[in-house]
Amino acid sequence: AQSVTQLDSQVPVFEEAPVELRCNYSSSVSVYLFWYVQYPNQGLQLLLKYLSGSTLVESINGFEAEFNKSQTSFHLRKPSVHISDTAEYFCAVSLSGFQKLVFGTGTRLLVSP
């Protein structure tokens, strides 16, 4: 069975600093990988996804994630965060042939001035 591990429950950073949110998954078959973001009192929104091809994927608001098959990781990075990036971030995985997602426990990103 698949599983997703987000080791950091909370990551505090200062504005304009770089950040990395870690995600590791376990699966014996091909997977699709997703990062979702949840702003306070809202539902989850897709941030970016890896399906195949280039291992580096980017979002429209400056986040990027790199798929590393050998390390079974899909870490999320941003070189310079803004206050508005404060949110909870969920990594999720699905088997390549099936549309059920398995979510990690989430990482709360706290950006302070």
Add this chain to the structure above:
Amino acid sequence: NAGVTQTPKFRVLKTGQSMTLLCAQDMNHEYMYWYRQDPGMGLRLIHYSVGEGTTAKGEVPDGYNVSRLKKQNFLLGLESAAPSQTSVYFCASSTGQPRQPQHFGDGTRLSIL
């Protein structure tokens, strides 16, 4: 664009009471899902549906029932509410294709006293 709409947004119940949470989507999606979100546990799948008239159990189905009588609606029922069901409930929908993301509602915050 409404997307996925959940009603109600908040509800307080007493132990033993029953209620139904409604999810409606206007994207003509085949698949619909109900999740619960609890602190430190991420999102866990309760039930899902792969089309009108179908339902299936997810990871934590006990104590819940669902119905998908119309393609656009997915109902989650609690027959006899228990304090352990205090949570935030999210509905999501998707095309069912693994490459496509799930679209989430804004959640229902449910407290069982």
